[in-house]
């Protein structure tokens with residue numbers, strides 16, 4: 075048997091067929107009609123699923139269930155998109171709308187939670203029961219899986235670790251708070267600080283790699299410069315990984331997960347990043363790197379994690 079995962083985005087909607095082992099065997103992508111209501115989106119998704127089945131030579135009887143990963147505040151129990159700012163959805167019963175279109179069981183989760191569940195089911199989280207993903211991108215996204223279940227809290231929005239405050243009175247966040255973790259550990263925050271560092275050290279490789287235009291600064295440039303021993307870049311990454319480590323230590327104190335997996339573009343720096351991070355996390359927890367009980371790893375599935383996780387939602391214990 076197969077299942078289908080749908081990654082609903084503000085720009086594109088990607089659907090994929092996933093086999094029992096969590097492998098993505100076919101996928102297609104369409105533009106999301108952002109102005110559609112829940113019924114309209116469900117109709118579009120049902121059409122996309124039909125196309126996907128036709129393109130892969132499977133029929134609906136080969137599919138046991140469909141899962142949706144949606145942005146925004148989700149109430150998984152009610153199958154409802156409570157609010158999604160990029161979409162025209164407000165207390166929208168998307169799960170039941172799609173289920174009645176398809177005649178198949180449908181599951182709904184927040185997109186970051188679905189991606190975490192994908193890594194948990196078929197990626198870097200396979201070996202664990204309690205596992206947290208931290209995605210370092212435009213913001214800091216997260217998914218928390220405890221004893222095999224996505225933790226959502228009683229009200230929608232639980233497990234949004236990026237909006238926990240790490241520096242009281244710090245940088246303003248668009249959530250309305252000051253000093254949120256994502257203002258320090260997102261790729262956006264790294265680029266912001268990298269520009270400041272480069273400006274203060276015009277002789278640095280960090281500056282040179284921007285070719286005279288600090289608008290060209292990326293989250294990758296500091297790592298490229300640091301790998302070549304550039305002092306400005308090394309100091310910047312020392313600052314960056316310090317905040318990242320404080321946030322990770324907080325996550326460990328709250329959940330004591332077996333592993334924390336970093337995702338997003340910055341996680342592609344792999345062991346170079348983790349090697350800077352582990353001693354700082356251990357220091358925060360007052361243990362040695364060797365006795366740190368939570369594994370720090372990087373995500374494996376990239377952009378496919380959301381589709382795979384959505385497809386695997388049927389496996390989650392209720």
Ligand SMILES: [Zn+2]
Nearest residue numbers: 237247249254
């Ligand atoms: Zn915030």
